Amino acid sequence: MDTSIEQKVQQLREQLNRWSHEYYVQDRPTVTDHEYDETYHELVRLETEYPQLVTSDSPTQRVGGVVLEGFEKVTHQNPMLSLSNAFSKEDLQAFDDRIKKLTNRTIDYVCELKIDGLSVALTYQDGQLVLGATRGDGVIGEDITHNIRTVKSVPLSLEHPWSIEVRGECYMPKKSFQQLNQLREEEGLEVFANPRNAAAGSLRQLDSKVAASRNLAVFLYQSPSVETLEVASQMELLEKMQALGFVTNQESVLCHSIDEVWAFIEKMTVERNNLPYEIDGIVIKVNDFKAQEEIGFTVKAPKWAIAYKFPAEEAQTIVRDIEWT
Numbered sequence: 001m002d003t004s005i006e007q008k009v010q011q012l013r014e015q016l017n018r019w020s021h022e023y024y025v026q027d028r029p030t031v032t033d034h035e036y037d038e039t040y041h042e043l044v045r046l047e048t049e050y051p052q053l054v055t056s057d058s059p060t061q062r063v064g065g066v067v068l069e070g071f072e073k074v075t076h077q078n079p080m081l082s083l084s085n086a087f088s089k090e091d092l093q094a095f096d097d098r099i100k101k102l103t104n105r106t107i108d109y110v111c112e113l114k115i116d117g118l119s120v121a122l123t124y125q126d127g128q129l130v131l132g133a134t135r136g137d138g139v140i141g142e143d144i145t146h147n148i149r150t151v152k153s154v155p156l157s158l159e160h161p162w163s164i165e166v167r168g169e170c171y172m173p174k175k176s177f178q179q180l181n182q183l184r185e186e187e188g189l190e191v192f193a194n195p196r197n198a199a200a201g202s203l204r205q206l207d208s209k210v211a212a213s214r215n216l217a218v219f220l221y222q223s224p225s226v227e228t229l230e231v232a233s234q235m236e237l238l239e240k241m242q243a244l245g246f247v248t249n250q251e252s253v254l255c256h257s258i259d260e261v262w263a264f265i266e267k268m269t270v271e272r273n274n275l276p277y278e279i280d281g282i283v284i285k286v287n288d289f290k291a292q293e294e295i296g297f298t299v300k301a302p303k304w305a306i307a308y309k310f311p312a313e314e315a316q317t318i319v320r321d322i323e324w325t
């Protein structure tokens with residue numbers, strides 16, 4: 001087989017992955033769906049004719065053919081920690097006071113929306129996605145690579161051969177949750193209680209064709225590979241991950257005081273209903289990594305981060321659903 005076919009297949013594969021990145025990661029498509037589909041089917045035709053040219057990062061390989069028997073266990077080299085909770089402005093003030101006692105550095109905070117999904121860890125080896133795992137109990141998770149690969153905003157390969165791990169939240173957008181439950185109701189199936197359960201149920205499917213039909217998404221917010229990435233703060237990490245092609249949440253802000261943090265919380269308490277995904281609070285993290293190291297951890301959670309949880313809104317839930325449907 002001549003190399004021009006090989007080059008053609010590689011060119012189509014890279015073109016489709018770039019278009020997919022524009023659409024699912026940057027939300028700025030430069031081609032029509034029709035143009036994407038035509039190119040995709042040209043690649044499928046060539047890969048069918050020359051199967052030896054298929055690579056694992058080809059867009060045609062996102063949905064695997066095999067239905068798994070079960071999930072392999074995965075041990076996280078760096079435990080995936082949880083978060084302590086705050087429920088009031090006073091709790092946040094106490095958090096700020098504790099921080100000030102544990103370091104003399106000037107402290108800035110990064111506020112991130114607390115995405116109400118399922119924590120996942122993505123491992124890339126020489127730029128190729130090799131593992132997708134759930135958080136599990138923080139140390140032992142499950143290998144869900146076959147389902148993570150179906151999430152369109154998860155790159156199957158990176159532009160440069162990075163060997164890194166990135167972590168974030170896999171979630172189901174509100175609209176997809178609505179449509180899924182409507183479908184399940186029509187089919188007489190049990191509906192999911194909330195988008196988080198729907199995302200978890202989708203990622204725990206043994207058949208990746210089911211996961212692929214669930215329109216899952218991810219936001220990435222953490223990485224144990226900060227030395228490799230050469231970043232010195234949470235804000236730099238978020239910017240670096242975005243530059244590498246990962247989706248990070250664009251609402252994250254840098255705050256210079258706990259009062260600014262509280263102002264952001266008040267703003268998002270109102271705006272959360274208009275977000276296309278569910279959040280159950282705001283995660284506040286000390287920005288500087290050296291300060292984080294000084295402040296340290298408890299057994300299960302960092303002392304340099306806290307999750308402000310929105311008040312449970314049982315009564316409003318019905319109103320909320322009616323408002324945006």
Ligand SMILES: NC(=O)c1c(N)nc(OC2CCCC2)nc1O[C@@H]1CCC[C@@H]1O
Binds near residue numbers: 082112113114116302
């Ligand atoms: N759900 C979130 O949006 C979120 C976030 N934005 N940032 C973190 O930071 C980690 C890193 C250090 C300790 C927690 N964790 C999050 O969720 C955690 C993961 C496990 C329990 C919480 O859901």
